[in-house]
Amino acid sequence: MEVVVRVYRGGEEEKAAIEELERQCEYSGQKQGKPLLVTDLMGDPICRVRNFKSHVMLVAEFGEEKEIVGVIRGCIKTVTRGKRTSSAYPVYVRLAYILGLRVCPTHRRLGVGMKLVQHLEKWGIQNGAEYAYMATDYRNTPSVNLFTLKCNYVKFRTPGILVQPVHAHDKPIGSRIAIVRVPPQVAASIYRRVFANSEFFPQDLGLILNNKLSLGTFMALPKKSIPSWDMKSGTLPPSFAILSVWNTKEVFRLQVKGVSPLTYASCVGSRVLDSLMPWLRLPSIPNVFKQFGVHFLYGLHMEGKGAARLMKSLCRFAHNMARDDAGCEAVVAEVGKRDPVREAIPHWRKFSWPEDLWCIKKLDTAKRNDKANESCRPYDWIKSRFSSSIIFVDPRDF
Known part of the structure; x- marks a missing residue:
């Protein structure tokens, strides 16, 4: 059966379904016999991204009963990408931040996660994002493989969580x-x-x-x-x-x-x-x-x-x-x-975590006339050698 991705509508019934999905993902991790750091959202499930002006939450439905089997959250923000050697001013770039990807354990390996990521990227492009990035524990092999092997993200930065x-x-x-x-x-x-x-x-x-x-x-x-x-x-x-x-x-x-x-x-x-x-x-x-x-x-x-x-x-x-x-x-x-x-x-x-892995991807967007950077030559942040040793971690991302 086809997986349908749509925008989260809210309401008590849908909120309860997402809470149940979160519990199922938690139980799946506990079955592996490893200690878990479980996150319990306070209030509406979309609260993780609500502090961003532009944000979205998508859910994946499966079957005729439209069971919610996946969820993903995202936001759009404008950030610096490090100073270029030819300019004394910081250069800003618009990007989409992906977080809170969850897929029901009984519906994994069906392409649900990849479909959610693709829809989130499409939403990011529609809102002017040039890049998309996400953060995960470097030991989270399924998540790393999904983004790097299937969705063409590259390992970018590894800040430490103290x-x-x-x-x-x-x-x-x-x-x-x-x-x-x-x-x-x-x-x-x-x-x-x-x-x-x-x-x-x-x-x-x-x-x-x-x-x-x-x-x-x-x-x-x-x-x-x-x-x-x-x-x-x-x-x-x-x-x-x-x-x-x-x-x-x-x-x-x-x-x-x-x-x-x-x-x-x-x-x-x-x-x-x-x-x-x-x-x-x-x-x-x-x-x-x-x-x-x-x-x-x-x-x-x-x-x-x-x-x-x-x-x-x-x-x-x-x-x-x-x-x-x-x-x-x-x-x-x-x-x-x-x-x-x-x-x-x-x-x-x-x-503490020695490495919080950040993966990034340059989105496939049509060329736009960015007035803020119209004097800059074409630039690929991912391939640049002039990265900064300083990363400003937005508290809304945590």
Whole structure:
């Protein structure tokens, strides 16, 4: 029977069908005997992409009963692709981001996933996208094979996901370091300067910083430099670190399932020991076996003497923010493989992903007169040797 792909209509019946599909995919993973990090969307299934101005959610129907056997989400955004050597200004490109692809275990190997991807790409082209990209765990072989072998995507970037569990105790911040809150307008100006040569920096950053899920932008700098620095002057202090915090709790919750009894007992034991002897300030493991939320750190950048120490203090401040937010059990950051800030971000290796594989594809579009880049020669971002070591990870993508 033919698979029909259409736009998600909403409604309680369709929402329930997609929730059941998500559960079936979860159960399929658990049958393999591997620990799972399960995502539970909060509210409508389309919430993962709702914070983008242009977004879509597609479902695949099968048979006369029109059973929903697949789902995919996508959005359109305009981002930088790294500075060209012949220009002092960043060059923007419009692309489609693909996420949330799910296919019912009983209907796999029938071309459902590929058909969903093809329809999403077609929607992207209709909305002016020149490229499409997606992110997946490099160990997710079925997903990697679908995109690279069947849909002609290429492996592009491999940023790392760094996870710091939230402990029961505050982390100390140096007495000589000041943490200041930066207003969204000032933060946008700073970010456009320091990320001008980066990849994937969003043109609509102002919408992100002013979004209700944004918990603020913060800067760490030596206290001695505060009297001589005016935040609104347009200049930057000689030494500083900066980051913004995004609250994912209102979009999705996570839960770890399928761990061994020994692992479960050791995690519980760490919390019991911490509660009995709080003066030791043990780094106990939070209860990740029930649903929990995370704070996502983005826009991480540091400059000047002692910048790594400032970034570590800023990450401690973010940890303490998360500790005061009930139900938040981890602080997460995703940075480029060669980004200098990576070594300054506190994280637990066992909780982190060394490589989050990003795959990209140049869409087969007719030549368009792009007024923003009409002076540029034809350019293929994928084949370019001038890629940046800095990747700006949009918190809406996480």
